[in-house]
Amino acid sequence: MSTAEDTTTRILDAASELFAERGYNGTTTRAIAQKAGVNEVTLFRRFTNKQGILNALAQKWADGMAGFVVKSLPDPSDTRGTLEALAELEVAQATHVGAAALRLALDAHTAPEVREIMGEGPGGNFSGLVDYLGQRQQAGDLRADVDPRVMAEAFFALTSQMVMSRQVLDVAGEIYEIPIQEATRQTLMLFLSGVSEGVNGGSQR
Amino acid sequence: MSTAEDTTTRILDAASELFAERGYNGTTTRAIAQKAGVNEVTLFRRFTNKQGILNALAQKWADGMAGFVVKSLPDPSDTRGTLEALAELEVAQATHVGAAALRLALDAHTAPEVREIMGEGPGGNFSGLVDYLGQRQQAGDLRADVDPRVMAEAFFALTSQMVMSRQVLDVAGEIYEIPIQEATRQTLMLFLSGVSEGVNGGSQR
DNA sequence: GATGCGTGCAAGTGCTTGCTTGCATCCTAG
DNA sequence: CTAGGATGCAAGCAAGCACTTGCACGCATC
Incomplete structure (x- = not known):
């Protein structure tokens, strides 16, 4: 067996x-x-x-994704630490699942059977992160002049792009060869600096 | 006729x-x-x-893309202004062409005929931006502790994600409805803050 | 009024795809 | 040793695909 x-x-x-x-x-x-x-x-x-294969795959992913929620994170008041942990999770997750999942999301247009399956994942993560970022704004940890939904979109853009460009598009691989961990670390630094309260670039134009 | x-x-x-x-x-x-x-x-x-249709399309795009190079920008010493202009260009470009172009880039894997066509665009833009960002680092305008290639990747991730998620994936449309101009403006604010010299978040972990 | 060009329509060709069927083979549990 | 389940193999089927062919129609130009 x-x-x-x-x-x-x-x-x-x-x-x-x-x-x-x-x-x-x-x-x-x-x-x-x-x-x-x-x-x-x-x-x-x-x-x-x-489609049965797709379903089984989606099931497998859903099982593995169980723990991936903002709420289940250690110390939410540590904004930086939380976002770092999230970014790691997201990239790891995307590396395992996301390459296929992202690609499939694109197919959701064409193939109705794909669309059914893909409803959950990203949306849930997204609004969870939006909520969290909003709270941290009110706590004064994050700048208030950027919509938390924009922040969340940027966050997912940055993390998923890491995987997307490397694994799916496989364009960046030709362009340059910074290991994904290092690129992720630096990208998150960028994001944290940009998102933090009390930055020099705060002028509204 | x-x-x-x-x-x-x-x-x-x-x-x-x-x-x-x-x-x-x-x-x-x-x-x-x-x-x-x-x-x-x-x-x-x-x-x-x-494939002939694809070629004609690519030709049409290439013609329209002629002016889209970093070097041809007004005042390169104005880092912020330059990046703002670039972001606008990139989003506008991606809105016209990119929805299809991005999608096709994904197909480059499978369809060799697509791969041939798609070689140029992104790569050229990418390395052009990397060069520019490197120069601005040496001029002391941008933080030195992030690889310019990572910055460039983040830049394209943020701008192209705007279009990708709205037009191609059409997921974000369901998630929230901030107009793309506004989202772009705020995202660029994030990017600029994160990328600038002298930020509070500069600690290396 | 004839010529040629751009287009529509109907039919068809060869290939690939998702999926099926029937039969032979192997391995393991009782 | 035997019965049953999992697998391989060969063949095939209906549908959809890119692409072709032959013919007819309309519309300008000479």
């Missing part, structure tokens, strides 16, 4: 990688089978559908 | 929109024809190929 489980895992891993690279519609069941090293028929026997 | 030109225009416009929404592979020639209000055969008579 270890073989059976193993087969499932290999299929899902292969599908995840291919979805990230080529999107949902761009990934053929034959390609998944080949990458997983199984016969194509096995896919359908295990998951009935191509 | 006005009709002939018009036909070409309508086809390219339709293709651009559809590529933005569904990507290259996800867009069928039938769909383009229908959206353009012409017969499918007309596409092939005008552009020989589906």
Whole structure:
């Protein structure tokens, strides 16, 4: 039975990688089978559908994402520490799941079956972060002249872009080769400086 | 003959929109024809190929992009002003062209014909900005403890994300509704504050 | 009034894709 | 040793795709 489980895992891993690279519609069941090293028929026997594979994948992600909420973080009054932890989580998460998830989000337009699946994740994270940033603004930790939703968007833009450009677009890889940890660290420094109260650049133009 | 030109225009416009929404592979020639209000055969008579349509589109973009270089900006010693102007350009550009271009960049993986076309644009802009930011660092305008390549990546992440999330992903539209100009302004404020010399957040961890 | 160009329409070709079916093979549990 | 479940393999099917061909129509120009 270890073989059976193993087969499932290999299929899902292969599908995840291919979805990230080529999107949902761009990934053929034959390609998944080949990458997983199984016969194509096995896919359908295990998951009935191509969509079944997607569902299983989404389920797997949802399970792994359980702990990923702002509220469950250690010391919320430590704004800097919290955001650092969040950024690490986000990048790690995006590295595992996000490459495929981001790509699939784009496919949500075209493929209705993808759209169904993708509803949850980002939205929940987003509004959670917006709430948190709003609180920190009122606590005087963060500058008040920038909308918390803009801050949150910037935060996700910066973190997800790290992964997006490196893994999915794979453009930045050709452009330069700063390791992702280092790039993340520096980017977060930028973000924190920009977002903090009492900055020199506060003039409203 | 006005009709002939018009036909070409309508086809390219339709293709651009559809590529933005569904990507290259996800867009069928039938769909383009229908959206353009012409017969499918007309596409092939005008552009020989589906790739021919892509080429024509890329050509059209390239023509419009001519002026978009860092070097051609007014007063380079005015760091803030220059970056503001660049951000405006970038967002405007991305709004016109980028929705499709960004989407196509993702397809570069799968479709070799797309890859050929997409080589230029972003890379050129990117390294141009890296150079500029490096100079401004040496002039003491920008903080020295962040790699200019990271800064540039953050810059493009922030600006392109504006367009990406609104037009392509169309997720942010559901999440919140700050007009893009306002969001861009605030985001740039964040970026400038984060990037400037003499910020309070300069501690290295 | 004939010529040529741009276009529409109908039909079809070869290829790929998602998915199915039938049969043989292997491995493990009882 | 035998029964059942998981897998492989070969073949195929219907649909959708990019792309082609042949013919007819309208509309300018000479």
